[in-house]
Amino acid sequence: MEFLTLHSPILIVAVPLLAAFITPLISRIGNRFRDTVNVSLLSFVTFLIAILAVDIYANGTRVYTFGATVPEMAIPENYMVPVRIMFQVDGISIFMGLTTTVVTLAALIYSLNFLKGQTGQDRFYSLLMLLYVGMIGLEFTGDMFNLFVFLEILSIAGAGLASYRTNLADAVEGGFKYIVISAVSALLVLFAIGILYGQYNLLSIAALANTMQFNMLDMIALAMLAIAFFMKLAGVPLHMWAPDTYAVAPAGITPMIYTSSAASMYALYRVTFTLYGGQFDTMAIGWIVIILGVLSMFIGVMMAIHQTDIKRLMAYHAISQSGYMLLGVGVGLAVLTDPAAMANYGRDAMNGGIFHIINNALYKGMLFLTAEAIFFRIGTRDLNRMGGLGHNMKWTTIFFIIGALAISGIPPFNGFASKLLIYESVFRFNPLLSVIAMFVSLVTLASFTKVFYSAFTGPEMPAYKEVREVPRSMLIGMGIMAACIIFFSIFPGLVVDTIVAPATEALIDQAGYINGVMGAVP
Amino acid sequence: MRQVVAWFVLITLVAFLVTGALLMHPFGYPPADMDDYMIANSQAETANNNVVAAVLFDYRGLDTLGEATVLFTAVTGVMLLFRALKKREKKT
């Protein structure tokens, strides 16, 4: 147990990696065996991440230095800069890690029945594990170049999975678009890392934040990093890849690619808050983030209204919901250097924005899964050809209603809890922004009401008389997410206090992050 | 209109890059705190004559694991795409 606690940061990454490597070997024994091994390894990882979370909330940031003699010894004896790669897991990292793990577990279990009888299953599961490794590594790492490597792992795995259905032209094109965007943004990140390395000869985030001089070159690097991560998280105006890729990705993968956008959002926050913590003009940058967030919110929902492809519609809503997260954290960024405003409403706004990440990953992920369940049974994603599905697919209907109510911010669901935090705090910052946010929420409700009426209600259509409920593993996958949503809806205060507030604290507390690595050095 | 915006973006980016290139440290005289440690200690710590190999597999071993993983991912992805589909799958 002590061993597990000590090594949990790397085991969380290394065990799924091992699973990905052995999947091609063990699938020769049998498909059932492979599925059992994958699910049990991922459950073990879930257990590990729970251990790590408890440890971090009790004892603070964890540093794990690879190849050193002691995990905490990031800096070699009698030296002043870190030399080795380290993982640095703090409140926000573990928060993102929990989100990622829940979504991945649901997606993996959902895929078991969905893929039955299709070709290429072992490679599919291998890539699914690698996508998880990419996301979790990106969230845990404390080293800039390592961040780039994990960004590439998640992009390549995501692109490969997105074009899984190679018989459809759209699938390959969606995957191609995703990988072009990913490659360009990853190379921009690498260029920025090169600029930072050339100036300071450092790669560790904490050490860089400690020595940063904020000259012209650093600002160019910041601009490159921000553009690159913004491209990956599909914010307006760089959102064009998202609907195409989300719409074509197979079941289970869409929520994961969506979560990987959330991981890019984490990287953006990590760079702006921790690496460049508050030393630039935070008001101006904060306002840029707010405006881009509001644009994403508004344009996303407006584009969503007239879609007829159910997954494209949900993809545009996903863009719109990302806007809320940017809005909340942007307000926090804008008042970062003003302690009074920060205590008054800035912290609440950031709490709301960060809480919205996990809420959104859950209910948006579940909505994508229900859309795939419909596609699985009737073979179309066109809303105009659906109808009366509520008669035969009762569980799917229930899950859809839960998700739709949560995304529209209807009390008592968890979407309401995080949106309320955003509305209240943003209202004190600037009332107009809050009004826009509420308006967008109303339009979201209208749009999902339309989907609900056209897909699930109405008379039973003769073509779909034979349609049955989806198989059990798909229901379990959706059920895991629904259970989390309901738990979050009943105890929003508890969740905010235990996991969201430490995450916000970790973002604001730049000195704490630096001391985790540089502590011993004067 | 699109063309104009695209040219504007391109020229801004290149101007930034050239400014950045002019502002970099003089070529051939980089700061080298971290690297000097590795050059001085790689033989004693990792028993290795080749400092680049020591950096790749010891000091920054996780990067190399990640890099090998990226290659594995790409090969798996290529193989996933090039698989032979069954007849039933081809229809939908």
Added chain:
Amino acid sequence: MMQYIPYNIPFIAVALLVGVALFIIIFKRNLIKIVMGIAILEAGVNLFLVTLGYRAGGVAPIYTVTPEGTMVLPVPQALTLTSIVIGVSVIALMLTMVMYVYRHMGDIDAKKSRLLRG
């Protein structure tokens, strides 16, 4: 600023290379050309990384029968190696997808495709 210009020619070359690559990616619509643009972008970034590590008069950082003298920095070489392998992987996957697009469309012009037009 002016006194650096003679020394900084490699960095300016990097900037121009990246500029060419961005031009290709933004303006060209042929999928193979986009892939080539990304390959050039990678080459530019790799050149940037490896020039960062050069020390005037340095020798390769390998102790086996090496002449005495300062060594060039080892970390940028390791980073470049990593980034080259990653580049190969990305390009392999991209070319696979282009081959599939060609099989479906009979063409690799992005204008003819419904999704890739934007």
Added chain:
Amino acid sequence: MLSKIVRTISNQLILFILVFGLYIIMHGHVTPGGGFQGGAVIASGVVMLIVAFGSSEIKKSLRESHLSVVESSGALIFIGMAFAGMGTIFFYNFLVGTPVFGGIPPTGPNPGHVWTGGVIPLMNFGVGLKVIAGLSAVVLAMALFSSGEEMEE
């Protein structure tokens, strides 16, 4: 398939390419080189064979499922060496000072010795296997696809 001259010459050359690639892999800790470089050399030899003999001919002797097994085992060797250091910490170089690859070279320029480097030669070997199998598999799959043949499942 190319002419007989090309086929005969590439049949002879592949041996030298194999030896050279293995040399680069196994001496990665002493001289310039390593698993990635040596693996790429050998994979280019495989590409030469594919060009000379045609992909359908190569497919008979170099099965894709075997390549996948080799690739997985290479990756497992690499991550296994990293896991083995976990008595202390992940990626700890636990072989330094032991008889196996554990010799510590004198500080400063020296002639170099193969039995040094700790886990690094073994990791190089694993990475080498992985790169050979991976790159060959990619090139073979692309060649088969463009010649219109289906891959095996």
